[in-house]
Amino acid sequence: MDSLVSAVVLVSIGRHPVSGQARRAASDARAVELALRVVPAERLTLLHAGDPSPAILRDYLGMGAPRLVCLAMPTGVDPLPALAAWLATASPSLVLTGTTAEAGEGSGMVPYWLAHRLGLRLVPAIAGLTMASGEAAMVQAVPGGRRRQLFCPLPLLATVGSRAPGPRLSAFARARRGVLYAAPARGEPDARQDWAARPARARPTRAMQGASGSASERLRAGRGDTGSGKRGGDETTLANIDPENAADRILGYLREEGLLGR
Amino acid sequence: MSGRQRVDPRQRLSGRARAAVAAEHILGEVLRVENPSHLIGAVAMLDRGRLSQADLSLLAAARQVADSLGGAVVLILLLPLGEKLRGDPAQAGVDRVLELHHEGFAGYAPALRAVALSDVVETLELRHVLFSEDPLGGGDLGRRVAMWLGDRPATGMIRWVDDQVECRQDGGLTDVRRPAPRVLIVAGGAFAPIAEARLREARSLPAPVWRVASGDVRDGGLLDFDPQSVPIDEAELVVSAGNGLTDWSSFHVLAGLLGAAEAGSRAVVDAGHMPRTAQVGASGSLIAPACYIALGIAGASQHLQGIARCQRVIAVNTDLHAEMVRRADLAIIADAQAVMPALIRRLRVSSGG
Numbered sequence: 001m002d003s004l005v006s007a008v009v010l011v012s013i014g015r016h017p018v019s020g021q022a023r024r025a026a027s028d029a030r031a032v033e034l035a036l037r038v039v040p041a042e043r044l045t046l047l048h049a050g051d052p053s054p055a056i057l058r059d060y061l062g063m064g065a066p067r068l069v070c071l072a073m074p075t076g077v078d079p080l081p082a083l084a085a086w087l088a089t090a091s092p093s094l095v096l097t098g099t100t101a102e103a104g105e106g107s108g109m110v111p112y113w114l115a116h117r118l119g120l121r122l123v124p125a126i127a128g129l130t131m132a133s134g135e136a137a138m139v140q141a142v143p144g145g146r147r148r149q150l151f152c153p154l155p156l157l158a159t160v161g162s163r164a165p166g167p168r169l170s171a172f173a174r175a176r177r178g179v180l181y182a183a184p185a186r187g188e189p190d191a192r193q194d195w196a197a198r199p200a201r202a203r204p205t206r207a208m209q210g211a212s213g214s215a216s217e218r219l220r221a222g223r224g225d226t227g228s229g230k231r232g233g234d235e236t237t238l239a240n241i242d243p244e245n246a247a248d249r250i251l252g253y254l255r256e257e258g259l260l261g262r
Numbered sequence: 263m264s265g266r267q268r269v270d271p272r273q274r275l276s277g278r279a280r281a282a283v284a285a286e287h288i289l290g291e292v293l294r295v296e297n298p299s300h301l302i303g304a305v306a307m308l309d310r311g312r313l314s315q316a317d318l319s320l321l322a323a324a325r326q327v328a329d330s331l332g333g334a335v336v337l338i339l340l341l342p343l344g345e346k347l348r349g350d351p352a353q354a355g356v357d358r359v360l361e362l363h364h365e366g367f368a369g370y371a372p373a374l375r376a377v378a379l380s381d382v383v384e385t386l387e388l389r390h391v392l393f394s395e396d397p398l399g400g401g402d403l404g405r406r407v408a409m410w411l412g413d414r415p416a417t418g419m420i421r422w423v424d425d426q427v428e429c430r431q432d433g434g435l436t437d438v439r440r441p442a443p444r445v446l447i448v449a450g451g452a453f454a455p456i457a458e459a460r461l462r463e464a465r466s467l468p469a470p471v472w473r474v475a476s477g478d479v480r481d482g483g484l485l486d487f488d489p490q491s492v493p494i495d496e497a498e499l500v501v502s503a504g505n506g507l508t509d510w511s512s513f514h515v516l517a518g519l520l521g522a523a524e525a526g527s528r529a530v531v532d533a534g535h536m537p538r539t540a541q542v543g544a545s546g547s548l549i550a551p552a553c554y555i556a557l558g559i560a561g562a563s564q565h566l567q568g569i570a571r572c573q574r575v576i577a578v579n580t581d582l583h584a585e586m587v588r589r590a591d592l593a594i595i596a597d598a599q600a601v602m603p604a605l606i607r608r609l610r611v612s613s614g615g
Contacts, residue, residue: 015433099397102433107417109405116409121478124372125397139485140370140398144552145492145523148370149482161397163496191414195440200430239582239595246594247604250555250576253592257574258310259499259553260520261612 005131005154007039008090010083010097010110011046011060011068017102022056027098029167031160032063034129035096036168041066047086049079052182061178062170070182077187080110084117086185093154094136099125099161105192108159115157123152125161292461295357300333303360303391305379307399308339309552311348315573318354318455320394323448325355325456326422327390336360336467338382338391340375342368352464355456360386360467364474370481376406377475383411383444385470392419392446401447408445415445420452489521494540497523500551502542504565504586505529506558506579512602513557519609525549527559543568557598561586 009032014025035044044065048057052070061068071082087095100108115122127147128139136156139147141163238249254260304324306317313321324335334357339347343365351359360382366374383391393404395418408415420437421428427442430449494500501517502525503510517524526536528543542549544564550571557578559565566589569575577590578598587593594601 017433105431105438106433107415107431108401109408109415109417112405112409122372122406123479124402137482141496142398142484143496144498145489145496146487147485149485150370151480151482152478192438192440195438197431197436197438200432200435200437235591235593237582237587237590237593237595241594241596243596243600243604246578246596246601247608249592250578250594250601250605251608253574253576254499254520254553257553 005039005094006043006045006090006092007035007094007096008045008047008087008092009035009065010095011048011057012098012101012103013048013050013054013056014102022054024056024059024167024170025098025102026167027100027160027162027164029060029063029098030162030164031096031098032060032065033167034126034160034164035094036064037165038129038131039094045069045090045092047071047083049073049083049185049187050075052180057180058175058178059170061180062172062175063168064171064174065178067179067181070180071185072182073185073187076190076193078190079185079187080113080117081188082185083110084114087114087118091155093156095120095155095157096129097157097159099159111157111159118157120155120157121152123150123156123158125163126150126158127161127163128165129158292352292463294463295334298328298332298334298357300328300331300389301336301358301386302328302331302333303336303338303383303386303388304356305338305340305391305393305400305403307394307396307403308347311345313347313349313351313354315455316394316396316400316450319451319453320392320400320448321354321356322456323419323422323446323453324392326453327392327446328357330422330424331389333389334358335462336386336388337464338362338379340364340367340378350464352461355460355462356464357462358467359464360469362469362472366474366477369483370479371477372402372406372479373475373477375403376410378472379403379407380410381472382470383407385472386467388444390442390444390446392448394448395450404445404447408443411444413444415447416440416443417447418449419446420449490517490523492523494523494525494542494551495547495549497549498552499523499555500525500542500549500553501555501557502526502559503530503536503557504559506560507598509599509602510535512599512606516602516606516609519606519613520555522555523551527562527565556586556590557602559586560584561589 011028012025014023016023041064046060046065046068049071052072097111100106123138126138127141130137136152138150142148302324304320328335336358337351337356339361341363343363393400395401416427416429418430419427420430425442426439428437428439431438499522501522503513504527525540525542530536531541544567548568553574554569554572555576561584575590577586577593578601579587580597582595
């Protein structure tokens with residue numbers, strides 16, 4: 001652990017996608033977990049903008065962070081200028097946050113906006129983080145199960161993706177012991193208030209699209225267990241083929257798709 | 263020009279008139295858009311040099327935007343030096359193609375890409391530029407480009423209505439309609455890929471001048487990994503066993519030689535041949551590898567749900583009428599116990615082991 005590094009983790013109030021219960025936002029909790037692994041707990045500050053009263057905020061403190069600063073402002077205002085001003089004063093060497101909020105606009109723009117405003121380097125969706133001689137070494141989960149290593153000097157803003165280590169449990173005693181500072185702050189008016197909002201409607205599945213033939217085929221197309229992702233027209237079925245030829249065909253197909261000897 | 267359909271997008275066609283134009287058009291003929299009033303960009307991230315499923319639905323969204331504004335779709339590609347797009351974009355509703363080449367596009371260089379794209383958007387005066395939502399690819403790039411353009415992008419775009427955009431927000435509970443900004447980030451699966459294969463021109467555009475930004479993040483390359491240890495919901499190549507598989511030692515050797523993650527149907531997991539984490543299907547994992555090799559799997563409907571998002575499926579099964587054989591892109595009607603040793607021999611020879 002590099003004792004000179006101070007870290008701030010931006011945390012939000014999450015919402016369970018099924019039950020709607022308030023909870024630690026999944027990716028913010030992963031960000032707290034990563035921060036606890038790379039900096040000593042006393043150099044870690046959690047930052048939240050909004051209502052300081054929800055008990056969920058203490059769940060983050062229960063993970064082991066000693067303090068949480070809440071920039072108190074009503075919901076529905078733009079918290080970005082206040083967050084930027086606080087971070088500019090604190091100037092931490094490492095800022096971590098989740099990828100997108102689980103409630104509200106959830107645009108995922110907060111880290112991008114802050115990085116742009118504060119002139120910080122931004123690395124998205126990291127899955128691991130270590131510190132070495134004033135530099136952060138990060139890994140990103142690229143498709144296919146591989147990990148890409150990235151190096152970046154501090155100060156740095158990184159968002160933590162879903163492949164990062166899972167968050168530790170929140171301990172009740174630590175949650176009580178942690179200190180929650182509520183600092184009154186000003187939110188700016190948000191253009192989002194003027195946008196027309198209505199409850200989301202699930203789009204009807206287009207069962208008939210591209211499907212023809214018998215009722216069972218249309219049902220299968222609507223259910224999505226065939227056809228989707230399958231390119232039309234070039235399916236091959238080889239019957240009465242001996243194993244040696246079959247092996248050649250399979251390897252030829254894999255080679256053609258660039259999946260062999262990666 | 264004789265015999266070719268000319269469409270002037272500046273003419274505001276009503277829905278019915280547009281349908282008439284479409285009906286007149288003969289399949290196989292190239293549809294051209296001359297002097298479009300707007301250019302709509304679509305930035306494809308590609309998969310092994312090909313347009314991926316996400317790119318195709320991105321182009322469908324761009325097509326819808328362009329048609330409602332009377333514009334043309336520009337497919338924008340960021341390619342390493344000397345690389346070309348594999349496949350024909352003309353079938354994907356593309357009017358123009360713009361290729362930017364730089365050696366840095368081979369590695370991880372978000373700053374280089376974002377500055378290049380924002381320059382292109384400004385120079386070509388693209389009215390909108392679309393990205394597909396993907397935390398490391400289009401989603402990241404689109405947000406960076408929006409910051410460079412000073413834009414508040416529409417994220418999670420699910421619909422285009424006149425010149426407004428509808429986005430899913432609030433954790434999927436609310437649909438918000440807002441004036442369309444320049445940068446649109448399209449939610450995954452919101453637009454079905456263009457179904458009819460009407461050919462478009464896909465004319466190549468000359469690349470404008472763009473600034474080359476230096477990267478601030480150093481790319482350390484991909485780490486060594488053991489493909490077999492990758493969780494099946496992350497793996498690129500998955501080899502999977504069903505009830506028709508009895509030779510388990512060959513199965514494990516084959517997976518190792520192919521560099522594939524191992525999976526199984528509910529039947530083999532229940533029988534104790536594979537761990538529960540390896541189960542594919544409705545009650546296991548829903549996976550989306552680039553290729554799924556099914557050995558001796560009949561293809562119960564619950565299992566097929568698990569592989570609905572697989573791009574390519576290879577099936578080896580003794581039953582010609584199995585559902586898995588119908589789902590497969592390449593189906594071999596043979597016994598997996600006979601095919602596996604043949605595969606292993608060939609892979610050992612080619613790896614020199």
